[in-house]
Amino acid sequence: MTDRPSPPRLIDVARAAGVSLATASRAMTGSTGVSASLAAHVQAVASQVGYVPNSHARALAGGQASMVGLIVHDVGDPYFGEIARGVLRETESRGYLALISQTERDPRAELARIRALRAHRVTSIVLAGSGYVDASTETDIAAEVRSFTAAGGRVAVIGRHHLPVDAVLPDNVNGGATLMRHLLDLGHRRVGVLGGPANLTTVEDRLAGLRLAVDAAGLDWRSIPVVHGDFTREGGAAATARLVRAHPELTAVVALNDPMAVGALSWLLNSGRRVPEEISVAGFDDIPVAGDVYPALTTVRLPMVGMGRQALELVLKPPASRPRRRRTPHELVIRASTAPAP
Amino acid sequence: MTDRPSPPRLIDVARAAGVSLATASRAMTGSTGVSASLAAHVQAVASQVGYVPNSHARALAGGQASMVGLIVHDVGDPYFGEIARGVLRETESRGYLALISQTERDPRAELARIRALRAHRVTSIVLAGSGYVDASTETDIAAEVRSFTAAGGRVAVIGRHHLPVDAVLPDNVNGGATLMRHLLDLGHRRVGVLGGPANLTTVEDRLAGLRLAVDAAGLDWRSIPVVHGDFTREGGAAATARLVRAHPELTAVVALNDPMAVGALSWLLNSGRRVPEEISVAGFDDIPVAGDVYPALTTVRLPMVGMGRQALELVLKPPASRPRRRRTPHELVIRASTAPAP
DNA sequence: ATCGTAACCGAAAGCGCTTGCGAAAGCGCT
DNA sequence: AGCGCTTTCGCAAGCGCTTTCGGTTACGAT
CATH class of the missing domain: 3.40.50.2300 (Response regulator)
Incomplete structure (x- = not known):
């Protein structure tokens, strides 16, 4: 039971199994040219001596880098x-x-x-x-x-x-359109948007989707206020504060991802607004807890x-x-x- | 602008910089033995030819495997x-x-x-x-x-x-004790437990903590029903169903992690129970959304x-x-x- | 019995890099 | 100018593995 300082190498396995290095390698990698029984024997010896192949050497020698x-x-x-x-x-x-x-x-x-x-x-x-x-x-x-x-x-x-x-x-554009249409169908006309980081294309796409629905309803996209958050719960809360303070007339806010929607919910509830009676909130993605927050979040589900x-x-x-x-x-x-x- | 088939190696950098392989290596790794100016030159050449060190070779040769x-x-x-x-x-x-x-x-x-x-x-x-x-x-x-x-x-x-x-x-034992004491202090005497996988020591520890508080209050631990879930939201909901059906008299359930507590909330609310008026729910860990579910979850916070x-x-x-x-x-x-x- | 063929195995050449070690070059000193 | 010293660099030996290529062996067939 002597603790050997360095781990066993393939050559050790080969010697212990009474075969050559090459054969041991073939046996371990399962490549052809070794009888099944011999391969099994080598593998048995290998696991017995606690052999763990060195993936660096393996990768270097040409094997794929798994x-x-x-x-x-x-x-x-x-x-x-x-x-x-x-x-x-x-x-x-x-x-x-x-x-x-x-x-x-x-x-x-x-x-x-x-x-x-x-x-x-x-x-x-x-x-x-x-x-x-x-x-x-x-x-x-x-x-x-x-x-x-x-x-x-x-x-x-x-x-x-x-x-x-x-x-x-994911079809962010149509997803956004569907979401906005839902709000519009509910009669909302003063909708605010909690955008994500302005430099992300996903944000652009989802916004474009929202706009599609707005345009289709004959409304003016420029009348829709958009503030940008950072896609986190906390960022969503902060962005909601800015949005709602500047536009107290809003009856709905759509967040471009769920964590921000959750932040929005949290801020609105804390400031005494009733959701959805006074103001509706919608999110995007349908993360696992989306159905458990209060109130349960309307959102666009993506199969993540x-x-x-x-x-x-x-x-x-x-x-x-x-x-x-x-x-x-x-x-x-x-x-x-x-x-x-x- | 010919796309070379294989990526440049250190030897290529060395040649391009007019030094030996060894010097190039030392320059790249920042080890001693190379003047600062030469090292800088080599590095410049390296990044110019798009050299990316092969970490497998590096690791094999004795360098640490980062x-x-x-x-x-x-x-x-x-x-x-x-x-x-x-x-x-x-x-x-x-x-x-x-x-x-x-x-x-x-x-x-x-x-x-x-x-x-x-x-x-x-x-x-x-x-x-x-x-x-x-x-x-x-x-x-x-x-x-x-x-x-x-x-x-x-x-x-x-x-x-x-x-x-x-x-x-984390001190799971005392955490569990604190949580149970909280429930006991609120006057709960019929508490059910949503355990996690029975083969985890964390589950054992948290249970032991709960028991500590129960014993300290002079109650009988054996009167506390424990069902085991799988630490997921869905598992928590299913376990809650079993627990509450078998013990309709419970006034509180403590889950050994937050996702299960969230599942419990979900099942209880769906079956028409009011939380916390009829039955209290507590969790463990304080995951990010714990404060946003309905009702906001009482839990033990861990600095994850x-x-x-x-x-x-x-x-x-x-x-x-x-x-x-x-x-x-x-x-x-x-x-x-x-x-x-x- | 002998030959051809197939199945199997072993020696050795690297994969790209780090690192002792010795050689070369630069320095101040006498 | 000549000495020993330090600094800087190049040579070459591997790290542990895969794989090509040629050599053995064991068959069945003639």
Whole structure:
């Protein structure tokens, strides 16, 4: 029972099993050229001596690097949490390990993370979360992605267009339109919007959707006040304060994601407004607790776990000649936070 | 502008900079033996040719593997989401990358994940989440951890004892006692418990805490019904159904984590029970939305982000002669879901 | 019995990098 | 100018693994 200082290597396994290094390698990787019984024997010996293959050596020698990268804005955000869950389910059932990093919505950080992932020679990267409106940063990212794919890397994005790679795309525009139409149908005419970070394309898309419905109803989009939050619960509360103080006449506010809607609910209730009797609130995404807050949130549901899973599938599949797009369904979930305009 | 098929290697940088491979390496790693100006020159050339170091080769050659592993039960669970956020903040500010995997509370999966992480030669592992009650699986895990640390690996656990490694430990026992005392002080005598998976030590500890308060109040612990859920919202709702149907006389239910408490709220409200007027509900952890559900949840707050951050600090710090323990504070947060017994 | 073929195995060449070690070059000193 | 010293750099040896290529062995067939 002597604790050996360094872990056993494949050559140790080979010796203990009485075969050559090469044979041991073949036995462990399951490649052809070794009889099944011999392979089983080698594997038995390997696990007996506590052999753990060195994945660095393996990757260096040409074997694939069984690691995929996942970049999200914020792991603590339920939206990304669900996506991560979907991705992890898939990676783990396939024997991959996931390198996860968060950017906190900083485009420079995103670039750095992609570089770091490349340094670790991941073969595939899932980029989850909106792209940036600012052309120059987005261009840098696109260049990095292109150089990665040109070198044989695979990337898939979730909720991000304009990048020539496989994509899983929720229909933010129509989702936004559906949501706004719901409010309009309820008779609301004074609706305020809690936007997310102004430099995200997702925000742009959802706003465009809202506008579609507003225009279709013959209303003037410019009369709709929009304030920008940071997509967090706290940011949503603060943005609501600004919005409602400046526009006390509002009968409804739609937030561009659920955490902000929850923040809105919290602020409104704390300031004595009744929801939805005096003012309706709607969100976007349908995060797991959306139905449990008070009042239960009306929102647009996105299949987040499935999106994560699909993105991983795409990224592991051999590349197509043209980027694939998977459009994901969305669904208006009407709960208690919206009601007819007073 | 020809797209070279394979990425530039260090030797390419060296040639382009007119130095030897060794010098280029030293310049890139910032080790001594190279004048500052030469190092700067080499680095400039490197970034110009788009050199990205191969971390596998680096790790193989003896350099540290700048990757840490994080194992959680479920990334989608807000508790672990917050922990992951804390860990990632820290890793990224230090230039590490995090390999995250989830076990879905399967001890065998946990063992497999640790092995996989070892294969990838991570130097440090943060093991978040409860240990298992079952002695044999826990023994296997302990053996694996021991063999890892014996080989120079570092591991820190969050909310898990009995493993001879650095630990960040919430005081589940006293937290549970505080929570139960709160209910008892409100006059509740018929309290039901929504336990988590029965094979988790965290569940045992929190139950032990509840019992402490029950005993101290001179009541009989055996009169307290306990049903076990799976720590999810849905599991909490289902467990509540069983609990309340079997014990309609209950005036309070305490859930051993917040998602289950939220599920309890949901089921109770749907079955027409008024909370807290007819029945109080309390949770544990204080996840971000705990204050926004209806009614706002009374719970025991744990500093989850900080716990993640601390665990990472511990695991990156040189090992102490004896395992370090960081006890984290907890705090009873009284909100609207608990009220005096009817 | 002998030969052809297939199945299996072993030696050795790297994968891209870090790092002792010794060589070269630059410095102040006598 | 010549000495020893320090600083700076290059050579070459691996890190642990996969894989090509050629060599053995064991068959069934002739």
